Amino acid sequence: MTRDEERGNPQSECPDEGEIREHADVLGLLGEEIPTGTFRTVGERVEAMQKIASRRVYKATDCGAWLAFRGDAEVGEVGITVGSIVEGADFGTEEHTLDYPFTADAFWSSLDEIEKEASYIWKQTHGCESCWPEGTADDWGNEFEPGEVGGPINPNCPECQGEGAVL
Numbered sequence: 716m717t718r719d720e721e722r723g724n725p726q727s728e729c730p731d732e733g734e735i736r737e738h739a740d741v742l743g744l745l746g747e748e749i750p751t752g753t754f755r756t757v758g759e760r761v762e763a764m765q766k767i768a769s770r771r772v773y774k775a776t777d778c779g780a781w782l783a784f785r786g787d788a789e790v791g792e793v794g795i796t797v798g799s800i801v802e803g804a805d806f807g808t809e810e811h812t813l814d815y816p817f818t819a820d821a822f823w824s825s826l827d828e829i830e831k832e833a834s835y836i837w838k839q840t841h842g843c844e845s846c847w848p849e850g851t852a853d854d855w856g857n858e859f860e861p862g863e864v865g866g867p868i869n870p871n872c873p874e875c876q877g878e879g880a881v882l
């Protein structure tokens with residue numbers, strides 16, 4: 716066996732589009748192309764595609780959502796997971812999983828859900844020091860002292876006008 720054969724020939728290992736058709740369709744939904752170039756394994760190619768998809772989803776959402784492909788060595792492509800961190804909060808949104816095949820509507824509505832969740836979490840965690848002069852509690856029962864930042868936003872706050880504080 717030659718060294719090249721031991722390492723495997725990148726050309727022959729590079730999957731054709733048929734093997735990543737459903738992940739590729741997600742890129743299509745996002746208006747992105749399948750990355751060109753030689754990938755040694757399906758995994759490397761999927762990773763490159765995931766980077767492109769996640770960057771596009773990050774830019775397409777106010778909250779800066781992320782996207783991950785899900786697959787399995789045995790069954791191949793499984794679906795995607797989407798979610799979002801919330802800046803200044805120590806937890807993010809729920810992770811939404813979609814299994815193939817799904818419609819464009821299902822895809823975009825899961826991103827809408829994530830935007831709503833992220834906005835809700837932001838509003839529960841970005842109160843400024845003037846939001847609640849008497850102190851308050853958030854929807855999850857955490858209590859906040861008068862003047863404590865990082866609690867819920869008071870929509871009628873004279874200081875931040877319900878915008879909250881950037882933490």
Ligand SMILES: [Zn+2]
Nearest residue numbers: 843846872875
């Ligand atoms: Zn305020």
